[in-house]
Amino acid sequence: MKSHPITIKDIARVLGISPSTVSRALKDHPDISPKTKQLVQTFAEKVNYRPNALALSLRSSKTNTIGIVIPEIVHHFFSTVISGIEDVAYGKGFNAIICQTNENYQREVIDLQALIDNRVDGILVSMSKNTHDFAHFQNVQENGVPMVFFDRICEAISTDRVIADDFEGARIATKHLISKGCKKIMHLSAPQHLLIGKNRKEGFCSAMKEHQLECKEQFIVKCDTRESVFAKEDEILNLAGSIDGIFAVNDSTAIAVMQVLQRNGYNVPKDIAVVGFGDGPIADIAYPPLSTVEQKGYIIGQAAMNLLIGHIEETAIDGEFETKIFTPELVERTSSQLGKTI
Template structure:
């Protein structure tokens, strides 16, 4: 299928040479008005379009930006995409999105597909299973600039845009303490993930700054809805020793509130809960969740601006930068006033 009419096809059908067709289409003075009319009318009739791939090849710019993200369904990533699109569209670029599904092998294929399609630049956030970065180096070695957001490899020098996870965790924990909590449980992400490490450090720092002794029993590795149900016994056992919970993300916070409430514990009267993310679920759950806004749209905009700077930079000197966006507290009804 998918046959596109070529200059050769037109030449064959009209019984003239391909170069005559080509020159007629370009309105070349050597070609008679009669031939031009015939060729142009016929080209229109058969839907002839100068081959876009061939055009791209010549001008060597596709005006397309590629995105590789772990999961579209994740609200944070879809808000990053909105931010990317805003800046990219305004600058006249298209956006093509590939999903790695947290799978290293798929990420490699995506990177190759974007290279094959000659995108002008790539914005990416690493999958959780990516430990090797040759596919990224390969993009850079082919002159395709790459900017990272949220999850970036330490090993690669590139522009990087992060949310300030340490600061976000610190202000969340400060809010719990300011509203009277003294025994605060932290439901944490694995510490091999940078965000897990930084949010835990922010939690510990806030305790320290308020003269509260850090209790290692008050950190549980638990960062998904399923984890919460698996750890329900453990969390409920701690329930009468704690008055606040800071979770590494919103869905963990929401599932925790559901488990606690099912067992007669009132939020926030008995235990305050604060999350991290501020997706639409934070407004939908019961009670509405206090949380830290992750500013995905702003991250997407910043990352795209950095990428466009590189794409449109004609000089050879280029020094990678790292930008950090400060998150903001959103207080709702799952914490005390």
Template sequence: MRSGQVTIKDIAKELGISASTVSRALKDHPDISAKTKEAVNELAKKWHYKPNAVALSLRHSKSNVIGVIIPEIVHHFFSSVISGIEKIAHEAGYNVMMFQSNESYEREMANVQALLSSRVDGVLVSMSKETSDFSHFKELRNNGIPVVFFDRVCNELSSDNVIVDDFAGAFTAVEHLINTGCKRIAHLSAPQHMLLGQNRQKGYRQALLKHKLPIDDELIIKCDSFEEALEKTPDLLRLPQPPDAIFAVNELTAAGALSVVKKAGFKVPEEISIIGFTDGVVSRTSDPALTTLEQHGYEVGLRASELLVGRIKEGDMDYEPVTKVVKTNLIVRGSTKN
């Protein structure tokens, strides 16, 4: 039995025929006899022959690879998105090449260059927090590679987007807090250069305005990670009038706030209610379990990859971009009052 990558030339040499005959036999060409086809296919199977993907991509100007750039894979939302992407990609005959930016603009640019070098057929992107220059994404488009943004999108580029209804989700979360008797609701927010951060804060503000509650800028702080929540939540609790509820921009931030609030001696939810965004393992296993908004990451992944595969098959970069919106739903648990 041979070891290493088996080539058409190896099979040809073993059978005493030309490489072109082997190639045509593998493709079931009518000019090749049934006996030769049988011999070639039996040996190919025995030696575990696999076509050279790089050679095929060069021949057909396609790699059958989709690139994906995400900020961090540890988040439940992004891991759910990946599952949806891989389902559609597999069904359509594409492999998935995955990159993490780790919330770094420099890393994200390096990811894009690697995808360009790999001749991917299309790219799915959720941008890093640091990204404010989008020339690397324009380079993908200029090279004829369609790009679909998901969750964290770029308004400065004419590209397809798949987003969560962040405004409506935030509004629902804050209105739930208000309906359960909360009046001083803090918001741990994402950076406001991100559309996601803007829309979640707009939803927060609109819910307060609807119910005629004051908007106190002291209660709105940039804080969108577990570590930042541990650092900044104590400042909220030290205010002369501490909040009676916290709406966090994601589940890890909510979990960090919950930890601080409990250690400070406050009862959750009797004295301070807490609500987050994303229904992951953290939300379900916290004590008490976190009330949250389900973002349906799997559906986001399905829609984004369906859109990208469609663009690749069309083969035309001159298209009218579309934005698809995935609705959220509130999941009530023990961190908010009934």
């Protein structure tokens, strides 16, 4: 069984014809007589011949494989994106090599080089948080490998991009709170050197100002994980008495803050309404169910892959790049119904 797979040469030898004839017979080349075709094809069928993809790739310099580089697979948003990528890739006959950087710059560099070495037809990247040098991205381009960024894009590199509109998403979330009657809204924000942190905060402020509400620095707390909520519990509780709404930069932060509030006698959403960002599966499970804006990971993945295919198949114009922006949609649940007892 460990015997080597059947090759075209094997078939040729057994049938007493040349490899070229076998090759042609297998792909219905008109030069080959019906008789020989029949002979070759049935024999190939019988021995379960399968072409060696490596040899094909080497000859055609086309691997039908794309590379995906992401910070973390174990993250609902990213795995959703991968799912979208995979599904359109599959439809077009592409395989996907997935590389996980774990937010490690060095690994990002190595992974990209490995993909180039393996001659992938294109690469989809979501940048690590710790990447501040972009030579490795340039290297991809210099090697002529099509690349598109999604979500965590690199502004210094000109490529196709697919992103969620964080600014607008935050505006939508904030305006939703305002429409529910909130006037004094707190924002739990991500670090400002990250694009999502910056954009979501600015979206928040924009919505507030549009409604002549104050966007006080004091009501903006740097806090973007479950743990950091608990760490800043005192600070948050100090402010809790003077607010009626919270917009959190992501769902797990939103849920954590609801739990802190509840443990300290506040009622969500009666006293304080809460909205998150991201719409992972946890929003539905939270108590009360969390209103949030939905980040469309699946279609972001699809869109990114489609853009990439455009460049691989050269239907897209070389050197012209597109940016696709997906605006999140509000998913209204219970947590934002200010005044309502649950």
